[in-house]
Structures are given as C-alpha cells and as structure tokens.
Amino acid sequence: MRLLPLLPLALLAQAHSPPCTNKTDATRDAIMEIITSPHTDEVDLLAAKSLYTLSKWQKKHDRNNTCTIENAVRRREWSNLSGRERIAYTDAVKCLQRLPAKTNSTYAPGAKSRFDDFVVTHIEQTLSIHDTANFLTWHRYYVYTYEKALRDECGYEGYQPYWNWGKYAKDPIHSPLFDGSETSMGGNGAYVNHTGVLITGTPAPYDVIPPDQGGGCVTTGPFSNMTVNLGPLAASISGVPSNPLPNGLGHNPRCLRRDVNKNSATVTTSNYTYALITESETLARFQRVMQGEFSLGKWGVHTGGHYTVGGDPGGDFFASSGDPTFYLHHGMIDRVYWLWQLQDLSTRLNEVAGTITLGNVPPSRNGTVDDVVGLGVNAKGVRLGELLNTMGGLGREFCYVYV
Numbered sequence: 001m002r003l004l005p006l007l008p009l010a011l012l013a014q015a016h017s018p019p020c021t022n023k024t025d026a027t028r029d030a031i032m033e034i035i036t037s038p039h040t041d042e043v044d045l046l047a048a049k050s051l052y053t054l055s056k057w058q059k060k061h062d063r064n065n066t067c068t069i070e071n072a073v074r075r076r077e078w079s080n081l082s083g084r085e086r087i088a089y090t091d092a093v094k095c096l097q098r099l100p101a102k103t104n105s106t107y108a109p110g111a112k113s114r115f116d117d118f119v120v121t122h123i124e125q126t127l128s129i130h131d132t133a134n135f136l137t138w139h140r141y142y143v144y145t146y147e148k149a150l151r152d153e154c155g156y157e158g159y160q161p162y163w164n165w166g167k168y169a170k171d172p173i174h175s176p177l178f179d180g181s182e183t184s185m186g187g188n189g190a191y192v193n194h195t196g197v198l199i200t201g202t203p204a205p206y207d208v209i210p211p212d213q214g215g216g217c218v219t220t221g222p223f224s225n226m227t228v229n230l231g232p233l234a235a236s237i238s239g240v241p242s243n244p245l246p247n248g249l250g251h252n253p254r255c256l257r258r259d260v261n262k263n264s265a266t267v268t269t270s271n272y273t274y275a276l277i278t279e280s281e282t283l284a285r286f287q288r289v290m291q292g293e294f295s296l297g298k299w300g301v302h303t304g305g306h307y308t309v310g311g312d313p314g315g316d317f318f319a320s321s322g323d324p325t326f327y328l329h330h331g332m333i334d335r336v337y338w339l340w341q342l343q344d345l346s347t348r349l350n351e352v353a354g355t356i357t358l359g360n361v362p363p364s365r366n367g368t369v370d371d372v373v374g375l376g377v378n379a380k381g382v383r384l385g386e387l388l389n390t391m392g393g394l395g396r397e398f399c400y401v402y403v
C-alpha cells in the first residue's frame with residue numbers, strides 16, 4: 001500500500017510540463033482530487049492515469065468541447081459516498097418505487113411504479129441488448145436515464161454511484177454495499193437451502209455457482225420492505241412464484257430475495273477487471289470477455305457481478321433490474337467500458353462490434369452507429385452513435401467521468 005501515493009506524484013509532475021495556466025491547474029486539481037480518494041487497486045490507478053490521457057487527448061483533438069474533466073459530473077464509488085449521501089440515494093430509489101408508472105397498465109399490469117417502468121423495458125428488450133452490438137451503449141443510456149429520473153422526479157442531488165466489485169469481492173456480505181445497515185443497499189437474504197446457479201454451456205466445475213449463505217427474503221436495510229412486482233422469466237433460484245402472464249409483465253408481488261455470493265465474486269477481483277481493460281485489443285473481444293466465455297469456463301465480470309447479488313429478481317436474466325443494486329453493477333460495467341475507451345479514444349469513440357441478436361442467434365446483420373437505441377416509456381430513442389462518448393454524447397447531455 002505504501003507504493004500507491006508515489007505514482008500520483010509522478011503523474012502530477014507530468015501535468016506540470018506545459019506552462020501553468022489556470023486551466024492546467026484546474027485539470028491538475030480535479031485529477032488530484034480523484035487520485036487522493038481512498039483508492040486501493042490497479043483499476044483505480046489505471047483510472048487516475050487515464051484521466052490524464054483524457055485531458056491530453058481533449059487538448060489535442062477536442063479543444064472546443066465544453067465538457068471537460070473539471071466540469072464533468074463525477075460518478076463515485078459506493079464507499080466514497082458519506083452515510084448521508086447513501087441514504088439520499090436509497091431514499092430516491094424508494095421514491096421512484098412510489099411514483100406512478102407511465103407504462104400502460106393493461107399491457108403490463110405488474111408495472112406499479114416508475115421504478116417498474118425501467119424493469120419492463122429491460123424485460124422487453126433482454127434478447128436484443130445482451131451479447132449484441134448495443135449491449136454497452138444500451139446499458140449506458142439505461143443507467144443514465146435512471147439517474148436522471150432519480151434527480152428530476154425524486155429530487156436526488158447526487159449522481160449514480162457505482163460498485164467497484166474488486167473492493168468487496170473477498171467478503172461481499174460484510175461490505176458497505178450489503179452489510180444490511182441503513183447506509184447499505186440492503187442486506188443478504190435469509191438462508192434457504194438452494195442448489196446454486198446453473199450456468200449452461202459451461203464445463204464442470206464452472207457450470208454451477210455454488211450457493212452461499214442467503215437465498216431468501218432481504219430483511220435488513222433500506223429495501224427490506226420492498227415489493228418485487230414483475231417477473232420472473234428466468235429465475236435462478238427455486239420457489240419463486242410464476243408470473244400470471246407468459247411475458248413476465250403481470251403483477252406478481254413478492255419479497256426481494258438475494259444470495260450475496262462470494263463464489264460468484266471470485267471472478268470480479270480487480271485483476272480480472274484490469275486484464276479485461278488492458279488486454280482486450282478489439283471491441284469484440286472486450287465485449288466477449290466481459291460478458292463471459294462460457295465454453296471456456298469463464299463467467300466474466302458481468303455475470304460475476306450479477307450473481308454476487310443473485311436471488312430474485314437479481315439473478316433473473318430478464319428481470320434483474322428489479323433489484324436496485326443492478327444500477328450500481330451496471331455503473332461499474334459502464335466505468336469499465338469508459339476506461340477501455342480511454343485507452344484509445346480516437347478509435348474507441350467511434351466503434352461498434354457485434355450483431356443485433358443475442359450471440360448472433362438467429363443470425364443477423366451487424367449493428368451500426370445508426371441503429372436506434374430505445375428505452376420504452378423512459379426516454380426517447382436515439383442513435384447508438386450518440387451514446388459512445390460520455391463527454392458530450394446524447395446531444396451534449398452526457399458529461400460525466402468516474403472517480
């Protein structure tokens with residue numbers, strides 16, 4: 001740990017090399033603030049370095065951009081929010097769960113709140129937004145739109161926090177995210193005997209994520225009284241009552257269940273994330289490694305994070321966004337995508353890879369920057385190309401960095 005403060009000093013020296021204008025000072029100050037936070041892993045250090053890269057790149061290639069590191073929104077790690085800030089966040093989520101839905105209730109009787117509107121959209125589009133060309137940009141837009149709803153509709157003054165998996169991977173149950181305190185995202189589920197999560201198409205012993213100490217209803221923390229309304233469609237745990245409608249959109253009120261699972265978290269330690277960012281030469285490979293190379297027995301950080309929560313609906317491929325931790329997990333997915341883009345901005349701000357069907361089944365055309373990315377009742381459809389740059393995409397609405 002003693003080595004960590006040394007690297008930032010070296011970086012700071014670099015930042016001084018041009019004559020110190022006020023703008024340079026502001027950039028340096030912004031980055032210093034970021035790198036002095038309690039960062040502990042190689043991904044965080046890469047993030048600090050990458051902010052220098054971004055600042056240099058903007059000076060060279062993007063001078064006219066009004067979105068800069070100094071004025072960009074800073075999305076922060078859960079443990080870097082104060083207790084008060086964390087409660088403001090979970091209060092805003094609970095507010096979204098009380099606001100009336102916009103979704104047509106004849107079509108989706110299970111959509112009872114604005115929170116549920118987002119779940120409906122994820123359920124509806126599941127097969128065309130995973131292992132597809134739009135996976136990263138669709139989820140980027142989804143998390144952004146959710147953050148905006150928390151702010152605009154529920155008076156939340158902060159921004160979307162993310163879950164740096166590596167920080168808690170060794171002991172997620174006792175982490176600030178899942179310890180069940182009032183400043184957590186809610187606790188583990190009560191213990192129930194279950195078989196673990198089966199991962200089809202994966203060789204033994206990686207074909208199952210062994211169960212951990214939960215599996216039942218969450219009884220502690222801010223979401224202990226939460227009602228799950230939609231799904232299931234692909235429950236990863238037994239004993240979940242079926243939805244009255246085959247499309248999962250009927251009303252099916254039940255408790256929130258979790259199995260906060262260190263076995264799943266083993267593939268989310270920071271070395272996996274670091275390797276994913278630094279060793280994926282192409283976008284196709286980056287997407288594949290992130291989402292799992294199942295035939296090779298590799299779950300990927302995307303799967304690993306989802307099943308660190310597991311349960312119902314967290315472990316349901318379709319309804320997973322019905323567990324509020326989804327947005328912190330996908331905040332980190334977006335951070336990792338952003339970090340990967342920062343390693344080669346000139347190429348990666350313009351790149352799309354993959355087709356428009358899950359795993360290209362059935363075979364389909366390649367996705368393009370002109371494809372429309374839609375979020376149902378939650379936001380207007382936009383060109384995929386508008387979602388590639390967090391510093392000015394979405395008609396200049398996007399302007400955020402991760403710290």
Ligand SMILES: *[C@@H]1O[C@H](CO)[C@@H](O)[C@H](O)[C@H]1NC(C)=O
Pocket residue numbers: 022
């Ligand atoms: C730059 O900073 C100096 C003092 O730090 C101040 O006197 C000066 O007005 C600033 N210039 C601009 C353009 O803000």
Ligand SMILES: *[C@@H]1O[C@H](CO)[C@@H](O)[C@H](O)[C@H]1NC(C)=O
Pocket residue numbers: 033034035036037038079080081082403
């Ligand atoms: C969050 O990180 C910043 C540095 O980026 C630090 O100043 C602040 O004290 C941290 N807050 C908490 C609650 O950890």
Ligand SMILES: *[C@@H]1O[C@H](CO)[C@@H](O)[C@H](O)[C@H]1NC(C)=O
Pocket residue numbers: 064
């Ligand atoms: C930046 O703005 C200046 C002044 O408005 C303009 O002349 C120039 O063409 C712009 N550069 C780019 C790359 O857009």
Ligand SMILES: *[C@@H]1O[C@H](CO)[C@@H](O)[C@H](O)[C@H]1NC(C)=O
Pocket residue numbers: 104105106107
């Ligand atoms: C709501 O959904 C039902 C069933 O799909 C449909 O018949 C009806 O036209 C929709 N109403 C509106 C206002 O779109």
Ligand SMILES: *[C@@H]1O[C@H](CO)[C@@H](O)[C@H](O)[C@H]1NC(C)=O
Pocket residue numbers: 193194
């Ligand atoms: C869990 O259930 C399985 C069968 O479903 C049973 O064989 C096993 O003994 C149970 N374990 C415990 C600890 O109850």
Ligand SMILES: *[C@@H]1O[C@H](CO)[C@@H](O)[C@H](O)[C@H]1NC(C)=O
Pocket residue numbers: 221222223224225
């Ligand atoms: C859950 O509901 C009960 C009964 O309505 C209430 O006493 C309790 O404070 C609620 N807990 C939370 C965390 O909202």
Ligand SMILES: *[C@@H]1O[C@H](CO)[C@@H](O)[C@H](O)[C@H]1NC(C)=O
Pocket residue numbers: 269271272275
């Ligand atoms: C990460 O570290 C663990 C534990 O040392 C190791 O088993 C695993 O293979 C490493 N993963 C990568 C991608 O290097």
Ligand SMILES: *[C@@H]1O[C@H](CO)[C@@H](O)[C@H](O)[C@H]1NC(C)=O
Pocket residue numbers: 365366
């Ligand atoms: C789709 O993209 C792949 C990978 O870049 C490429 O090999 C293939 O030719 C493309 N297909 C079409 C129809 O353009």
Ligand SMILES: [Cu+2]
Pocket residue numbers: 122129130139
């Ligand atoms: Cu998803």
